[in-house]
Amino acid sequence: MDEGTERAADASGSGSGPRAASTDAATEAFVAHRNLLFTVAYEMLGSAADAEDVLQETWLRWAGVDQTTVRDPRAFLVRVTTRQALTRLRTLRRRKESYVGPWLPEPLLTAPDVAEDIELADSVSMAMLLVLETLAPTERAVFVLREVFGLGYDEIAQAVDKSAAAVRQIAHRSRAHVAARRPREVVSPAQTRGVLAAFQQAVATGDLQRLLDMIAPDVVLLTDGGGVVRAALEPVVGAHLVADVLRRIGTATLRPAQVNGHPALIVLTGGAIDTVLAVRLEGGLIAGLYAVRNPEKLSRIDRETAVAR
Numbered sequence: 001m002d003e004g005t006e007r008a009a010d011a012s013g014s015g016s017g018p019r020a021a022s023t024d025a026a027t028e029a030f031v032a033h034r035n036l037l038f039t040v041a042y043e044m045l046g047s048a049a050d051a052e053d054v055l056q057e058t059w060l061r062w063a064g065v066d067q068t069t070v071r072d073p074r075a076f077l078v079r080v081t082t083r084q085a086l087t088r089l090r091t092l093r094r095r096k097e098s099y100v101g102p103w104l105p106e107p108l109l110t111a112p113d114v115a116e117d118i119e120l121a122d123s124v125s126m127a128m129l130l131v132l133e134t135l136a137p138t139e140r141a142v143f144v145l146r147e148v149f150g151l152g153y154d155e156i157a158q159a160v161d162k163s164a165a166a167v168r169q170i171a172h173r174s175r176a177h178v179a180a181r182r183p184r185e186v187v188s189p190a191q192t193r194g195v196l197a198a199f200q201q202a203v204a205t206g207d208l209q210r211l212l213d214m215i216a217p218d219v220v221l222l223t224d225g226g227g228v229v230r231a232a233l234e235p236v237v238g239a240h241l242v243a244d245v246l247r248r249i250g251t252a253t254l255r256p257a258q259v260n261g262h263p264a265l266i267v268l269t270g271g272a273i274d275t276v277l278a279v280r281l282e283g284g285l286i287a288g289l290y291a292v293r294n295p296e297k298l299s300r301i302d303r304e305t306a307v308a309r
Helices: 003-012 020-044 046-063 073-096 112-116 118-124 124-133 137-148 153-160 164-181 189-205 206-216 239-247
Strands: 213-224 253-259 263-269 271-284 287-293
Touching: 003 112, 003 271, 020 046, 020 073, 020 124, 020 137, 046 073, 073 137, 073 153, 112 118, 112 253, 118 124, 118 137, 124 137, 124 164, 124 287, 137 153, 137 164, 153 164, 189 206, 189 253, 189 263, 189 271, 206 213, 206 239, 213 239, 263 287
Parallel strands: 213 287
Antiparallel strands: 253 263, 263 271, 271 287
């Protein structure tokens, strides 16, 4: 639970007797599934801050439920989280329409073992979260719950207020949509780390030719400054243009990190986190770069965030 949820649990659990015992059981169930619920919300929203708000709302509803009436706490909590995330997702879509420059997901510092779960790591990657952005809200919810978390159609139907038959159709449509847009090549963490190490050296030394040798000709760089810090307002396309941008960070410190389940780089200037840089590889070359600079999206990158299926 986050700090707000802990305070709510402490307040509602004070005293003793059946009510306190029920609250303790509710708290234990919520804590047991918290990482799963956060991951569901995050994959639907692409924002850790909004996912935390969804969890707070889920907790408030869960704490007010008669626990004896709930046969499957996990299913109940996933259903509430999904509904709350859907409501928030529709609001976020309107907010993104006025966002300054490219919008990128909020990056998460993740534990090394996340990469061992290939499906989980793929589902929280920057590239996949951007693909999920192209789905309608209900399609996104159905895809996440079915393809990532393996929920049954009947269970998903309850979460999105659709019939099981409709959910099957939505799942088929969203699966085809994602398959047509997701990265086709599976790249090992070791390969990504190797490319990033060479990339880091090339940037540090200002070796333009070495940079060009590891960047795809049609590479795309997306920079998210949110109108708060300097960033390109449009995608930067092409090896020479992207390499020119990257050379400018040569005086910064680049620190390897595990971000959204994949190797990435954290750019520090003056000892402070300036940018999180994630990459997408194709054919051994860097085909996509995602540079998150908006300070509002970097508040969690100094500590690990637990994700789970």
